[in-house]
Amino acid sequence: MERGRGITDGRCFPEGFVQLQNPNIELMDQDILYHLALGSESHDLIEMFGDIKFVCMGGTPKRVEQFAYYIMEEIGHKLPTGTTLQDISKFSYRYSMYKHGMGIPSVGILLNEVVKLMHHARVQDPIFFRIGTSGGIGVEGGTVILSEEAVNEQLEPCYELSVLGKKVRRPAKLDKKLLRELKSLHHKEDPYDTVTGKTMCTLDFYEGQGRLDGAFCHFTEAEKMDYLQNLKTEGIVNIEMESLAFAAMTHAAGIRSAIVCVSIVDRLKGDQIHTPKEVLDEWQMRPQQLVARYIKRYLQMK
Ligand code: R2B
Numbered sequence: 001m002e003r004g005r006g007i008t009d010g011r012c013f014p015e016g017f018v019q020l021q022n023p024n025i026e027l028m029d030q031d032i033l034y035h036l037a038l039g040s041e042s043h044d045l046i047e048m049f050g051d052i053k054f055v056c057m058g059g060t061p062k063r064v065e066q067f068a069y070y071i072m073e074e075i076g077h078k079l080p081t082g083t084t085l086q087d088i089s090k091f092s093y094r095y096s097m098y099k100h101g102m103g104i105p106s107v108g109i110l111l112n113e114v115v116k117l118m119h120h121a122r123v124q125d126p127i128f129f130r131i132g133t134s135g136g137i138g139v140e141g142g143t144v145i146l147s148e149e150a151v152n153e154q155l156e157p158c159y160e161l162s163v164l165g166k167k168v169r170r171p172a173k174l175d176k177k178l179l180r181e182l183k184s185l186h187h188k189e190d191p192y193d194t195v196t197g198k199t200m201c202t203l204d205f206y207e208g209q210g211r212l213d214g215a216f217c218h219f220t221e222a223e224k225m226d227y228l229q230n231l232k233t234e235g236i237v238n239i240e241m242e243s244l245a246f247a248a249m250t251h252a253a254g255i256r257s258a259i260v261c262v263s264i265v266d267r268l269k270g271d272q273i274h275t276p277k278e279v280l281d282e283w284q285m286r287p288q289q290l291v292a293r294y295i296k297r298y299l300q301m302k
């Protein structure tokens with residue numbers, strides 16, 4: 001596969017523009033990005049979004065909003081008088097407030113539309129980050145985890161979806177250079193570890209992640225521990241619910257991407273999230289801090 005500008009293991013497209021692998025789109029009078037409430041003719045997407053460099057996605061509106069304020073502070077970006085952060089998609093800034101809900105279907109819909117948005121807006125070489133939470137495997141709560149690759153429940157680095165009733169499998173690859181760069185931005189003074197490893201993506205939080213505390217459970221604690229220990233042996237460091245689609249779709253679109261999650265529970269020690277909210281809030285800032293360091297360094301080097 002050809003290598004592109006700044007793309008280490010994704011696809012190459014001229015000038016770094018995001019290309020769509022769908023000939024239908026160019027034939028349409030207008031492409032309506034329904035879930036983003038945007039259209040390729042109703043909005044000037046190039047003017048609004050053409051200068052985007054980074055897309056940061058998270059599951060909860062609060063986390064994403066917090067990140068937007070945090071990164072503005074970090075890079076010294078001021079909103080024009082009279083505008084607020086909610087106006088951001090109207091006034092063309094470097095980043096936008098995109099949240100997704102929980103799980104692959106939710107992030108999959110959003111990624112379809114955000115990738116199309118990148119294409120219509122003629123964004124060049126964007127970098128996508130997923131900032132999230134996860135359950136650690138032998139990794140204590142508060143640890144930041146950088147995904148080397150996303151794997152499914154069969155531990156294959158492969159996103160499977162049904163297209164016209166047939167299973168299609170796509171590689172769930174993340175950018176290796178970006179991972180190394182992020183890893184290098186961990187400071188030794190940080191009061192937590194930053195580790196790398198494989199991330200397992202599941203379709204369910206409870207039985208699907210081997211929890212004993214869902215509404216349904218038909219396995220024993222010994223079976224659960226056996227399962228989780230085996231995951232650890234296979235190099236899985238955390239479990240969450242979006243990484244497969246995120247990795248596979250950004251890779252297929254030739255977009256460099258990384259997944260930065262914090263562990264909110266060590267699954268080898270328990271299932272329930274006991275940690276007080278204030279502590280969880282502080283932990284959830286950690287992936288944001290790492291991504292902010294990357295963005296700041298990028299802006300300084302420009
Ligand atoms: C992490 O946390 C959520 C479940 O609590 C899910 O969206 C995920 O990937």
Ligand code: URA
Nearest residue numbers: 133134135239240241
């Ligand atoms: N998110 C998950 O999907 N699993 C966990 O254990 C914690 C957060």
